[in-house]
Amino acid sequence: MYYSLLSSSICIPLAVSLQPKTTWTSTKFNNEKKVGSCTGVPRNFNMEKLQSGYLFPEIGMRESEHTQKYPHARLIRLGIGDTTEPIPDIITSAMAERVYALSTVKGYRGYGAEQGNMELRMAIAETFYRDLGVKGNEVFVSDGAQCDISRLQAYIDCGVIVGRAGNFQEKTGTYDNIVYMKCGPENNFFPDLSTTSRTDIIFFCSPNNPTGYAASRQQLQQLVDFAKANGSMIIYDSAYAAYVTDDSPRSIFEIPGAKEVAIEISSFSKFAGFTGVRLGWTVVPEELLYSNGFPVMKDYNRIVCTCFNGASSVAQAGGLACLSKEGYRALTTVVDYYMGNAEILFDAFSSLGLKAYGGKNAPYVWVHFPGMSSWDVFNEILEKTHIVTIPGRGFGPGGEGYVRVSGFGHRERILEASMRLKNLYK
Amino acid sequence: MYYSLLSSSICIPLAVSLQPKTTWTSTKFNNEKKVGSCTGVPRNFNMEKLQSGYLFPEIGMRESEHTQKYPHARLIRLGIGDTTEPIPDIITSAMAERVYALSTVKGYRGYGAEQGNMELRMAIAETFYRDLGVKGNEVFVSDGAQCDISRLQAYIDCGVIVGRAGNFQEKTGTYDNIVYMKCGPENNFFPDLSTTSRTDIIFFCSPNNPTGYAASRQQLQQLVDFAKANGSMIIYDSAYAAYVTDDSPRSIFEIPGAKEVAIEISSFSKFAGFTGVRLGWTVVPEELLYSNGFPVMKDYNRIVCTCFNGASSVAQAGGLACLSKEGYRALTTVVDYYMGNAEILFDAFSSLGLKAYGGKNAPYVWVHFPGMSSWDVFNEILEKTHIVTIPGRGFGPGGEGYVRVSGFGHRERILEASMRLKNLYK
Numbered sequence: 060m061y062y063s064l065l066s067s068s069i070c071i072p073l074a075v076s077l078q079p080k081t082t083w084t085s086t087k088f089n090n091e092k093k094v095g096s097c098t099g100v101p102r103n104f105n106m107e108k109l110q111s112g113y114l115f116p117e118i119g120m121r122e123s124e125h126t127q128k129y130p131h132a133r134l135i136r137l138g139i140g141d142t143t144e145p146i147p148d149i150i151t152s153a154m155a156e157r158v159y160a161l162s163t164v165k166g167y168r169g170y171g172a173e174q175g176n177m178e179l180r181m182a183i184a185e186t187f188y189r190d191l192g193v194k195g196n197e198v199f200v201s202d203g204a205q206c207d208i209s210r211l212q213a214y215i216d217c218g219v220i221v222g223r224a225g226n227f228q229e230k231t232g233t234y235d236n237i238v239y240m241k242c243g244p245e246n247n248f249f250p251d252l253s254t255t256s257r258t259d260i261i262f263f264c265s266p267n268n269p270t271g272y273a274a275s276r277q278q279l280q281q282l283v284d285f286a287k288a289n290g291s292m293i294i295y296d297s298a299y300a301a302y303v304t305d306d307s308p309r310s311i312f313e314i315p316g317a318k319e320v321a322i323e324i325s326s327f328s329k330f331a332g333f334t335g336v337r338l339g340w341t342v343v344p345e346e347l348l349y350s351n352g353f354p355v356m357k358d359y360n361r362i363v364c365t366c367f368n369g370a371s372s373v374a375q376a377g378g379l380a381c382l383s384k385e386g387y388r389a390l391t392t393v394v395d396y397y398m399g400n401a402e403i404l405f406d407a408f409s410s411l412g413l414k415a416y417g418g419k420n421a422p423y424v425w426v427h428f429p430g431m432s433s434w435d436v437f438n439e440i441l442e443k444t445h446i447v448t449i450p451g452r453g454f455g456p457g458g459e460g461y462v463r464v465s466g467f468g469h470r471e472r473i474l475e476a477s478m479r480l481k482n483l484y485k
Numbered sequence: 486m487y488y489s490l491l492s493s494s495i496c497i498p499l500a501v502s503l504q505p506k507t508t509w510t511s512t513k514f515n516n517e518k519k520v521g522s523c524t525g526v527p528r529n530f531n532m533e534k535l536q537s538g539y540l541f542p543e544i545g546m547r548e549s550e551h552t553q554k555y556p557h558a559r560l561i562r563l564g565i566g567d568t569t570e571p572i573p574d575i576i577t578s579a580m581a582e583r584v585y586a587l588s589t590v591k592g593y594r595g596y597g598a599e600q601g602n603m604e605l606r607m608a609i610a611e612t613f614y615r616d617l618g619v620k621g622n623e624v625f626v627s628d629g630a631q632c633d634i635s636r637l638q639a640y641i642d643c644g645v646i647v648g649r650a651g652n653f654q655e656k657t658g659t660y661d662n663i664v665y666m667k668c669g670p671e672n673n674f675f676p677d678l679s680t681t682s683r684t685d686i687i688f689f690c691s692p693n694n695p696t697g698y699a700a701s702r703q704q705l706q707q708l709v710d711f712a713k714a715n716g717s718m719i720i721y722d723s724a725y726a727a728y729v730t731d732d733s734p735r736s737i738f739e740i741p742g743a744k745e746v747a748i749e750i751s752s753f754s755k756f757a758g759f760t761g762v763r764l765g766w767t768v769v770p771e772e773l774l775y776s777n778g779f780p781v782m783k784d785y786n787r788i789v790c791t792c793f794n795g796a797s798s799v800a801q802a803g804g805l806a807c808l809s810k811e812g813y814r815a816l817t818t819v820v821d822y823y824m825g826n827a828e829i830l831f832d833a834f835s836s837l838g839l840k841a842y843g844g845k846n847a848p849y850v851w852v853h854f855p856g857m858s859s860w861d862v863f864n865e866i867l868e869k870t871h872i873v874t875i876p877g878r879g880f881g882p883g884g885e886g887y888v889r890v891s892g893f894g895h896r897e898r899i900l901e902a903s904m905r906l907k908n909l910y911k
Contacts, residue, residue: 096713096745096774097716097774097775097776097777097778098712098716098717098718098745098746098773098774098775098776099685099715099716099717099776100685100686100716100717100718100775100776101685101775101776101777102775102776102777102779102784103784106784106787109787109791141595141596142595143593143595144590144593145587145588145589145590145592145593146587146588146593147588148588150588151584151585151587151588154584154799155581155584155585158577158580158581158584158799159577159581161571161572161577161758161761161762162571162572162573162574162576162577163571164570164571164895166571167569167570167571167572167758168761169567169568169569169758169760169761170567170760170761171761202628202763202794202797203794216791220788220791259525259526260526286524287522289525290523290524290525290526291524291525291526292524292526319522319524320524332587332593332595334595334596334794335587335594335595335596335597335795335797335798336587336797336798336799337628337794337795337796337797337798347524348522348523348524349523349524349526349527349528350523350524350525350526350527350528351523351527351528352523353528358528358529358532361532361535362646365535365642365646368628368629368760368763369761369763370763370797371628371761371762371763371796371797371799371800372761372762372763373580373584373762373797373799373800374797374799469590
């Protein structure tokens with residue numbers, strides 16, 4: 060499932076709708092454990108509309124209940140969206156070198172450019188966007204904050220917090236000002252754009268989390284054409300681009316005309332095991348313009364310089380090493396390892412006669428249990444195999460009936476999980 | 486000068502005013518070098534209201550003009566707000582150890598807690614807030630993004646971007662919705678609160694950048710009482726707390742009652758030379774409540790978890806080493822070194838018969854040139870001594886007539902600068 064917002068709203072208020080749809084107000088909060096006197100500052104009322112964020116605590120709770128019930132069971136967590144394998148030496152050596160240099164008069168460096176070291180920006184442009192015309196000054200290095208597994212969910216929450224998402228409808232599980240583009244096998248994981256409403260911003264993640272599906276060149280061309288026809292802006296999340304194994308585009312900028320309608324956000328997190336190191340990047344093309352002709356890049360640059368002080372210099376040194384010939388080759392081996400895991404899990408579910416998706420261009424396998432509640436499936440798998448998955452419903456209403464498992468993990472655990480899964484219905 | 490916002494607004498939309506004062510709209514932009522077709526997404530009109538950000542580019546321009554004019558002059562930059570001395574070995578060794586562990590199966594770690602490692606949060610509470618009742622769960626580790634020298638300026642800009650600052654008035658150099666609290670020697674660097682309007686949020690930085698003045702216990706008690714009487718929230722910036730040498734409070738929480746009205750933002754940047762490493766923290770006390778009784782901490786926590794993915798694990802390992810007995814002692818030596826520099830510069834300006842402030846509880850010296858334009862002073866000093874300062878006007882209208890110099894720099898350069906300055910009027 061992809062999301063798009065009726066009115067544009069990004070965590071960083073890059074662009075805003077013509078007329079705010081909500082008014083800010085304060086409600087009475089019944090604080091029984093009130094520990095002090097109140098200030099007169101009203102709470103951001105939109106915080107109360109936040110719905111997500113319960114998913115992982117809920118999974119954690121069920122996990123610990125399970126562990127109490129079966130204290131000797133060896134739990135395997137396939138829900139994990141976090142990298143597990145060591146970072147190649149060549150990359151950590153480069154980081155350590157930078158760290159040690161900080162203790163020398165000659166090597167000490169303080170503040171760097173807010174946009175990132177130009178050497179790294181150039182290397183990103185050269186490595187990931189060769190022949191696509193992306194220049195170093197269009198690459199903004201980030202601390203990868205927007206590169207987590209819950210990115211799309213996070214985007215929605217950011218929209219909620221600033222009051223652009225509108226009200227939440229319990230019945231449908233949706234926000235009023237968000238257009239949900241349901242994607243599944245029935246539409247080849249791509250929305251029917253002929254029936255999709257026009258929005259300012261379209262969030263699109265490919266290879267997708269949680270479905271593991273990578274959009275085809277033809278589908279992305281449709282998306283770009285749609286955005287162009289509607290004057291929309293695409294925020295394209297390519298955090299899993301390194302996992303693409305076929306000829307699906309690894310960047311939205313492989314599509315002609317995309318530079319006039321899209322921003323691309325990507326990350327070293329899943330590509331290089333940098334989830335804890337924190338490093339990512341965003342490409343804002345010079346050609347992308349607001350309705351009045353002003354370049355989005357100029358405002359983006361200004362906002363980065365105002366609200367951000369650059370990614371850690373140590374992480375950036377590591378990033379540069381990732382893009383060296385040797386570093387890149389070493390990382391490819393790690394990516395292949397995770398993809399091997401995903402294949403094992405894909406095959407395990409398939410062997411049960413279930414329809415599994417993904418696992419070919421992304422480390423996620425998305426398994427369909429037709430007609431079942433995804434929380435029920437989660438419970439059944441946990442009870443019978445001591446394996447933790449993620450119920451698809453946790454990713455939004457379109458995920459009902461699915462669970463997600465990931466290829467992140469040590470191989471022997473994945474093989475053990477596969478064995479248990481194959482016996483699920485025995 | 487301190488600032489306060491009529492309606493509350495933080496970069497992260499923690500709290501918002503009851504009624505937005507501005508409407509979002511789009512204007513025609515005359516883009517002569519238009520490189521592509523426009524999207525239909527309106528620009529955030531508030532971006533046009535941003536005023537600051539020209540300061541450092543302007544200084545850079547004058548610097549390079551000067552260098553062209555005097556190609557053989559040895560320029561000394563005293564404008565610098567960035568640390569220059571090596572980080573003690575014990576700290577970089579701890580970072581390197583964490584980095585190398587990332588290349589091992591056993592030592593690899595991915596995502597950490599968004600709020601920071603609990604060990605570090607506890608160590609921050611224990612080191613900086615012993616006996617002040619701050620608990621580890623009230624400490625939120627950050628990447629220090631809000632800890633730069635332009636923090637107050639940045640705060641204003643964030644307010645501008647989200648449209649809470651109101652319009653900019655060229656004549657006064659101020660924004661309509663911001664109450665400016667002018668502070669100088671005439672009021673002992675503390676605003677007359679009896680004539681200050683009530684605001685939701687009060688930004689207060691002590692030890693102060695640029696004036697170098699640390700508020701006294703009595704002054705801070707007045708501030709807390711003022712906030713309490715008005716139901717305001719104080720955002721207290723204590724990034725330079727490590728530089729306090731007398732008994733001025735190093736934290737707002739030294740003041741009784743402060744936990745009910747204040748958030749404190751601080752940083753490893755200036756304390757540990759981490760400006761490039763990126764690490765800071767924010768204390769949000771449990772006792773701080775919105776007008777409806779809801780704890781600010783809960784929303785802050787939610788926002789951190791939504792919009793941030795934690796500081797780099799490598800930086801956090803370094804932070805923990807900073808707070809070890811040995812690390813802390815080593816850092817004290819570095820802080821003393823910078824303060825020695827500040828004293829040298831303080832004395833140099835004083836020897837000219839000028840009135841200098843600061844330099845005792847902060848690495849900044851704030852020099853008064855009565856009746857002069859601070860840009861003229863900047864030019865004169867540059868022309869005659871090849872020394873770059875910062876014109877006080879760049880920090881806001883209250884800085885006119887002043888220049889700021891900093892104690893960051895290598896000792897031999899500071900001594901050379903001192904010699905040149907002493908000859909300024911000869």
